[in-house]
Amino acid sequence: MTSAKSARRPHHWRRDLIELAALFTAVAVADAIANLIGHQPDGPYLLMASAVALVATAAFHTWWARRHSHAPPSDEADAASPVGAGTTAGTATAAGGAEGTGEGGVAGAGEAGTTLWRMRTTVLDAPGSLAALCTALAGLRVDILTLQTHPLAEGTVDEFLLRAPATLQAQELSRKIAAAGGASTWIERADAHDLVDTPTRVLSLATRTALDAAELPLALRQLLGRCTIHSLPAVSVTGRATGQSAPVEGVLEETVMRLRDPSGGVISVERPYLPFTPTEFARARALVELDARLGPRVPRSEDVLTLPEGNEITVRRADRGDLAAARAMHDRCSQDTLGLRYHGPVADADRYLDHLLSPRFGRTLAVQTASGRLVALGHLLWDGDETEVALLVEDDWQRRGIGSELLRRLVALAEEAGCDSVYAVTQSRNTGMVAAMRALELPLDYQIEEGTLVLTARLTSEEAARPSAPTERARH
Numbered sequence: 001m002t003s004a005k006s007a008r009r010p011h012h013w014r015r016d017l018i019e020l021a022a023l024f025t026a027v028a029v030a031d032a033i034a035n036l037i038g039h040q041p042d043g044p045y046l047l048m049a050s051a052v053a054l055v056a057t058a059a060f061h062t063w064w065a066r067r068h069s070h071a072p073p074s075d076e077a078d079a080a081s082p083v084g085a086g087t088t089a090g091t092a093t094a095a096g097g098a099e100g101t102g103e104g105g106v107a108g109a110g111e112a113g114t115t116l117w118r119m120r121t122t123v124l125d126a127p128g129s130l131a132a133l134c135t136a137l138a139g140l141r142v143d144i145l146t147l148q149t150h151p152l153a154e155g156t157v158d159e160f161l162l163r164a165p166a167t168l169q170a171q172e173l174s175r176k177i178a179a180a181g182g183a184s185t186w187i188e189r190a191d192a193h194d195l196v197d198t199p200t201r202v203l204s205l206a207t208r209t210a211l212d213a214a215e216l217p218l219a220l221r222q223l224l225g226r227c228t229i230h231s232l233p234a235v236s237v238t239g240r241a242t243g244q245s246a247p248v249e250g251v252l253e254e255t256v257m258r259l260r261d262p263s264g265g266v267i268s269v270e271r272p273y274l275p276f277t278p279t280e281f282a283r284a285r286a287l288v289e290l291d292a293r294l295g296p297r298v299p300r301s302e303d304v305l306t307l308p309e310g311n312e313i314t315v316r317r318a319d320r321g322d323l324a325a326a327r328a329m330h331d332r333c334s335q336d337t338l339g340l341r342y343h344g345p346v347a348d349a350d351r352y353l354d355h356l357l358s359p360r361f362g363r364t365l366a367v368q369t370a371s372g373r374l375v376a377l378g379h380l381l382w383d384g385d386e387t388e389v390a391l392l393v394e395d396d397w398q399r400r401g402i403g404s405e406l407l408r409r410l411v412a413l414a415e416e417a418g419c420d421s422v423y424a425v426t427q428s429r430n431t432g433m434v435a436a437m438r439a440l441e442l443p444l445d446y447q448i449e450e451g452t453l454v455l456t457a458r459l460t461s462e463e464a465a466r467p468s469a470p471t472e473r474a475r476h
Contacts, residue, residue, distance in 0.1 A: 117160075117162045117170070119187045120157060120186045122183045124155055125152075137160075140164065142162050150280070173187060212297065217267070226385075229384065229385070231261060257281055263358065307401065318357060320354065322366055325373075326366075337393075356377075366378075376394060377392045386423065388423055390424065403432060422457050423457070437457060
């Protein structure tokens, strides 16, 4: 608050001197007029009438000046007028809020005072419906960062990315949207990654899919949000037909879409908490069609490493072209090594390879010697909304750090794919796998049942939203 001393106007001595001179001049003129008029018969009456006229003129001038003054109000007047002060403060706050919600404004993305939300709601396909939603959001001081519209047969689904005050609760936001005409409203927290506009995100996902066939399930998950994706093969590992098929155009059933897998079988996408829209279905189908047109493809990158004893090995991506070499490695492995890897009849081990080496079900790293012999395989397998890691190292090449190197690279691929965790299924006596998982220096969960050990490594510092890995897993 401004003090009384600092609020006083500066004193000007020259103005006082001029006013004093004007006063003396006025007195002299008045005396001369009084002497001239006072000696006449009606002189006193004329002097009195002149004084009254001067007083009236001065009063009228003062009133007129105050009524039509263009000077700004003083600080004292603002402080004495609560209505005016409140109006001014409200206007300033609204202006600040409008500026702060823009890109680079005061309340930027990720600041403590704001929260990012993703919201989807259904409105009538009628003029003014979207305007009513925007008005409701403006009343809550919520900024609309992006907006997508998904036309339906009846109505329209509007999807927003919002920046809202941190104090605004999802329940209050939902109530306001419902009052503005929104129905089937769904709200969840968003992060800075959602600030990328939809066309840019779709093009990026298409590029990743074009470079690597293993990216298709990941691209679909990032395109459609939190969902569960299953690749259902047309033929099982035992060679029997599974009956899984879908028409070329795919099938959309509310919260489930089924798309024909270019490599055979079906890609099933489920999102129980939120129905798919025809627009999302068309985007997913376009990604699958792109994958089908490009055919099988795996990035050809190789890293040459030197083991402690001096031998050189090459780590690279593997696919179904390595099937013969992988079977030959199986033949060189002991029954115990194969049993620790596949948890089932060792005689059926070769049947799993065609599935494991398919880029549709995950990514595989192969280790080969300088002579070209395949001596180890590491698998990163998409298991619905979870991710499994598995290792197989030929007996003669164990205890040389190859398994740890493969596991470290597989975990890096999982982090790159945005996975929250990875799990490994093995037997409790497999000390090599346990040691390799512990060497990751990540938070580990242990589950043991009837000799089967499930190790889950959390890749993020936050507690994963999904439940822990179940004890029983699909055996690959």
